[in-house]
Amino acid sequence: MFTVLIAEDEPLIRKGIIYCTDWAKLDCAIPLEASNGEEAAEMIRQHRPDIVLLDVNMPLMDGLDALLQTKGLYYFVPIVVTGYADFDYAKRAMYSGVQRYLLKPVVTAELEEAIRFAQQKVEKHRMMTHELARQTDVLQKLGELPEQQGKSQPVRQVMAYVAEHYPEKITIGRMSEQFHYSETLLIRRFKSETGINFSEYLTHFRLQKAITMMRESDMSISQIAEACGFSEYRYFRVVFQKKIGCSPAQYSQEVRLMRNNGNECVE
Incomplete structure (x- = not known):
């Protein structure tokens, strides 16, 4: 009505x-x-x-x-x-x-x-308003990443490394060599100071980047997955479904629909 x-x-x-x-x-x-x-x-x-x-x-x-x-x-x-x-x-x-x-x-x-x-x-x-609400809900489901402020130097270095190198293959072992800390120290410090383990943090960070790219670019889903460090699309799809509650294809379709509606609604 x-x-x-x-x-x-x-x-x-x-x-x-x-x-x-x-x-x-x-x-x-x-x-x-x-x-x-x-x-x-x-x-x-x-x-x-x-x-x-x-x-x-x-x-x-x-x-x-x-x-x-x-x-x-x-x-x-x-x-x-x-x-x-x-x-x-x-x-x-x-x-x-x-x-x-x-x-x-x-x-x-x-x-x-x-x-x-x-x-x-x-x-x-x-419809656009509904989709915008869904976009907000998606980010709420994903949650906020821990901030660097107040963390020890090893943890800050790890976070900074992820922010710069997330498209690449990243392991605790590589950062251990990079920053001259033992793997055990990095694993223990990261978990105790952030509340999540390193692999969860890395996946979360990459998903945030993927969601941003899906909103702002016209890249294909497989291209976005690769650009965000997910070497296998199948793994990206499984993780996305688990964390967000829908497949990357469904989310991408909703984003594009919202874009089209937004362009047509502008006066």
């Missing part, structure tokens, strides 16, 4: 749009009403409609000024309804993020088409 606000200072036109439109067929609640620009802006703030039909020429504040005052508060799709066919109004409306521009007298078929278009935009935005 979608919430609609109709901002129109002429009562006959406003009521005509409300009572001559089959809102149930459009999956919309009976619209909210505003009779001037200031009232429209306040109604938007209080009720957060999904779709706003607003007249350009209204008292106290015109429709586009009301739109500009409220556009950044949260997401809604504006549709301009006006008796002015002047192209300057159309240009100003488009600059304000309006993508549908209807002239009075409003034709029912054109209004319904504009509402359907707006609903698609709202649905895509809802």
Whole structure:
């Protein structure tokens, strides 16, 4: 169900749009009403409609000024309804993020088409919001890595080495030789100071990098796995599924869907 606000200072036109439109067929609640620009802006703030039909020429504040005052508060799709066919109004409306521009007298078929278009935009935005919440949930599932601050020099050196060389093959033995500590000391210190063993830390670090790459690059999953130090894709897939709760392919698909929705929802 979608919430609609109709901002129109002429009562006959406003009521005509409300009572001559089959809102149930459009999956919309009976619209909210505003009779001037200031009232429209306040109604938007209080009720957060999904779709706003607003007249350009209204008292106290015109429709586009009301739109500009409220556009950044949260997401809604504006549709301009006006008796002015002047192209300057159309240009100003488009600059304000309006993508549908209807002239009075409003034709029912054109209004319904504009509402359907707006609903698609709202649905895509809802989907994007859901995916963003899932992205946050993914990071929460993975958890935070221990910080270097307050750790002993051997542990800080290991963490710094991982940050610089995570795409490569890394072992405690190699770092033991690199920093001239015994393997036993590194293993014991790392576990006692971070709360996790070294292999868990390395896997966690690589997964974080993989998730970032999946969000920000167009690389294939196998390329990302290799770039993050997972030499075998099958192992990467198993670890990802265990830690994140879905396969890398599923997560990548959701990320790309979110990108596409985000690009289409920008106004």
